[in-house]
Amino acid sequence: MSSIIHHSVCPACSSSLINPVLSAKDYTVSEEMFSIWHCDACSLRFTQDIPDIHSIGKYYQSVNYVSHSDTKEGLVNRLYHLVRNYTLINKFKLILHVTGIGTGNLLDIGAGTGAFANTIKQKGWRVTGLEPDLTARNQAKNNYGLILEIPDYINNLPHNSFDAITLWHVLEHVHDLDGYWKHFIELLNNNGKLVIAVPNYTSSDAKLYKAAWAAYDVPRHLYHFSPASLEKLGLKYGFSLKSIYPMWFDSFYVSMLSEQYKKSKIKLVAAFLVGLWSNLVTIFNKRKCSSVIYIFEKKIN
Numbered sequence: 654m655s656s657i658i659h660h661s662v663c664p665a666c667s668s669s670l671i672n673p674v675l676s677a678k679d680y681t682v683s684e685e686m687f688s689i690w691h692c693d694a695c696s697l698r699f700t701q702d703i704p705d706i707h708s709i710g711k712y713y714q715s716v717n718y719v720s721h722s723d724t725k726e727g728l729v730n731r732l733y734h735l736v737r738n739y740t741l742i743n744k745f746k747l748i749l750h751v752t753g754i755g756t757g758n759l760l761d762i763g764a765g766t767g768a769f770a771n772t773i774k775q776k777g778w779r780v781t782g783l784e785p786d787l788t789a790r791n792q793a794k795n796n797y798g799l800i801l802e803i804p805d806y807i808n809n810l811p812h813n814s815f816d817a818i819t820l821w822h823v824l825e826h827v828h829d830l831d832g833y834w835k836h837f838i839e840l841l842n843n844n845g846k847l848v849i850a851v852p853n854y855t856s857s858d859a860k861l862y863k864a865a866w867a868a869y870d871v872p873r874h875l876y877h878f879s880p881a882s883l884e885k886l887g888l889k890y891g892f893s894l895k896s897i898y899p900m901w902f903d904s905f906y907v908s909m910l911s912e913q914y915k916k917s918k919i920k921l922v923a924a925f926l927v928g929l930w931s932n933l934v935t936i937f938n939k940r941k942c943s944s945v946i947y948i949f950e951k952k953i954n
């Protein structure tokens with residue numbers, strides 16, 4: 654049985670108008686090269702010849718993979734955690750704003766170590782968190798007393814029961830894209846909001862760094878979304894795109910990592926300038942931000 658998946662059509666829209674555009678390196682774990690392909694029909698980019706769900710685990714084994722680690726050592730990590738507390742509150746405020754309700758029922762897919770799920774639970778929301786990584790689930794339990802479930806638990810959840818489903822930098826990691834979108838439409842209630850944050854390869858920083866852009870993050874990122882490709886994907890499953898929000902800090906963070914990969918000697922200054930420039934462009938066009946939060950709602954027929 655092969656452990657490599659070769660896409661012969663686009664994994665989002667099934668078009669066969671797909672071609673290689675970049676070769677990117679796995680800088681954080683394996684140092685292996687992966688090919689990134691582009692779909693001419695929907696503008697999705699995707700990592701080609703990816704490890705399947707049973708063999709991708711080893712590409713997550715890294716001390717550098719900060720989203721799974723709660724270490725507060727080192728300047729970049731300290732900065733990350735400082736900003737994270739600020740962004741957690743902002744994410745909570747965003748949920749209140751887009752759902753228009755004070756408390757409700759939320760499903761967080763790819764909950765990591767539970768920081769966001771815990772924040773919203775503290776504010777009185779009911780929360781179900783799904784997380785594939787055992788170490789991360791244990792940390793959520795130890796840090797917050799929060800019980801996260803394995804991803805398959807999604808099959809046990811009642812339909813039309815959630816006011817919001819959140820995926821913070823998660824959709825680009827899931828093998829079964831089709832399966833998740835079918836769950837989204839079933840699980841959300843009629844006023845429910847689907848909140849998806851993903852990197853944007855059409856951003857200014859992505860265009861500048863090309864294959865060294867840190868948010869390609871191959872092979873962990875299976876898909877590289879443009880705003881147009883994600884909007885089209887949502888439509889396919891019965892969603893309309895309601896609004897989008899920029900993630901201002903991601904421009905700086907991704908630029909910092911990209912400068913490290915390029916082995917730049919002036920990385921702090923360069924990353925700051927690129928992040929600033931990317932955000933200035935974003936002020937005039939939200940679709941140019943390094944990472945974007947997309948708010949989807951059920952299409953009214």
Ligand SMILES: [Zn+2]
Pocket residue numbers: 663664665666667668692693694695696697
């Ligand atoms: Zn496509």
